[in-house]
Amino acid sequence: MVAGEIAHGERAHALLSASGAHRWLHCPPSARLESTLPDTESEAAKRGTLAHEISELKLQKAFFGLKAAKFNSELKKKQKHELYEPVIEEHTNAYLDYIQSLVHSFPTPPHIAVERKLDLTEYIPEGFGTSDCIVIGAGRLHIIDYKNGSGVPVPAEDNPQMKLYALGAYKAFAMWFPIQEIHIAIVQPKVWNNPSEWSLPVEDLLAWGESIKPIAQQAFAGEGAYSVGSHCGFCRAKATCRARVEHLLEAGTAAPKKPPLIGWDEVGEVLKKADGIVSWYNDLKKLALAEALKGGDVPGWKVVEGRGGREYVDLDKAFAYLKEQGIDDSILFKRQPLTLPQLEDALTKKVYKELLVEPGHVVSRPGAPALAQIEDKRPAYNPQVKPEDVFSTAPEQS
Numbered sequence: 001m002v003a004g005e006i007a008h009g010e011r012a013h014a015l016l017s018a019s020g021a022h023r024w025l026h027c028p029p030s031a032r033l034e035s036t037l038p039d040t041e042s043e044a045a046k047r048g049t050l051a052h053e054i055s056e057l058k059l060q061k062a063f064f065g066l067k068a069a070k071f072n073s074e075l076k077k078k079q080k081h082e083l084y085e086p087v088i089e090e091h092t093n094a095y096l097d098y099i100q101s102l103v104h105s106f107p108t109p110p111h112i113a114v115e116r117k118l119d120l121t122e123y124i125p126e127g128f129g130t131s132d133c134i135v136i137g138a139g140r141l142h143i144i145d146y147k148n149g150s151g152v153p154v155p156a157e158d159n160p161q162m163k164l165y166a167l168g169a170y171k172a173f174a175m176w177f178p179i180q181e182i183h184i185a186i187v188q189p190k191v192w193n194n195p196s197e198w199s200l201p202v203e204d205l206l207a208w209g210e211s212i213k214p215i216a217q218q219a220f221a222g223e224g225a226y227s228v229g230s231h232c233g234f235c236r237a238k239a240t241c242r243a244r245v246e247h248l249l250e251a252g253t254a255a256p257k258k259p260p261l262i263g264w265d266e267v268g269e270v271l272k273k274a275d276g277i278v279s280w281y282n283d284l285k286k287l288a289l290a291e292a293l294k295g296g297d298v299p300g301w302k303v304v305e306g307r308g309g310r311e312y313v314d315l316d317k318a319f320a321y322l323k324e325q326g327i328d329d330s331i332l333f334k335r336q337p338l339t340l341p342q343l344e345d346a347l348t349k350k351v352y353k354e355l356l357v358e359p360g361h362v363v364s365r366p367g368a369p370a371l372a373q374i375e376d377k378r379p380a381y382n383p384q385v386k387p388e389d390v391f392s393t394a395p396e397q398s
């Protein structure tokens with residue numbers, strides 16, 4: 001057991017939350033606009049909360065002397081949650097392993113704080129945030145965050161949420177511990193085998209904190225310009241925000257120029273402007289359907305019955321009857337191998353590696369080439385494929 005602290009309780013959200021900083025730093029008025037819209041927690045968010053609670057229990061046991069009997073009874077309660085999946089254990093163990101190896105790398109036991117609420121008011125009006133795990137020792141402040149999502153990779157580099165936690169932690173602990181370097185790690189086991197890590201000197205962090213103060217003031221006041229970008233995907237206003245609608249629909253007006261076919265010089269601009277148009281359209285349609293189902297009027301649209309399907313009244317009874325009628329199992333059931341990700345979940349990462357990866361039964365194939373904006377953090381694709389394998393038709397050059 002090491003010196004440290006663990007806090008508990010519900011995670012509240014500030015108007016300018018650290019987790020939303022990526023959005024409100026780009027689009028300051030989004031924070032006030034969002035606060036006028038209902039906040040519904042997605043299933044993915046609920047699953048994330050459960051994974052965080054399980055991680056916290058594991059940290060309590062590893063570092064704060066939580067007795068095995070209490071740990072087991074608390075864990076059992078969490079495992080009864082309707083969203084619990086066994087693979088959560090493996091993912092939260094990856095988080096625990098990372099923190100354990102970090103803690104053991106210090107010459108003397110570091111200070112550990114778990115689920116620590118941090119005061120951010122020096123930088124953000126009424127700002128606070130809750131950091132998953134803070135480890136301090138040997139002149140270093142480590143901020144470690146667990147992300148349960150699989151859809152969007154969250155890199156540690158220049159991550160504003162993590163930098164805000166680091167500022168809050170620095171302000172809370174600098175009086176007690178000498179801190180020269182900030183280390184940030186994001187453990188996102190569904191996306192990366194190894195955590196994403198990044199570090200910066202304290203001076204750079206403090207300078208960044210100063211630089212965001214005017215933006216935070218603007219955001220708190222609901223002022224500033226609406227700015228459309230990839231951050232809109234995380235905004236509650238993403239479907240109906242006028243700035244976004246106008247930006248997306250302008251995409252169509254950017255194309256017509258003199259030659260009937262657009263050239264490569266225009267393709268990049270049109271694609272950039274139209275980025276997000278498909279998901280925005282689907283979000284808006286979903287919202288309009290909900291409104292129409294509630295009895296609201298969405299001019300020009302109505303609700304119709306979608307394509308129906310067939311289903312067994314009682315699968316067991318139906319199959320038992322078919323068997324009685326002499327239908328063989330080979331007709332009723334299809335034997336199918338599990339996919340590699342399913343098998344990895346079923347076997348656990350360790351056994352999967354021992355039985356499949358190490359004997360050479362699994363090879364990694366490169367992903368298909370995908371077009372990404374120049375700011376994308378991934379390295380540029382190393383083309384092993386011929387362009388004609390990817391493109392069937394290409395715009396004519398004018």
Ligand code: SF4
Pocket residue numbers: 023027029030033226227228229231232235236237238239241242243244
């Ligand atoms: S959808 Fe985008 S532009 Fe509109 S408020 Fe949200 S972040 Fe800003």
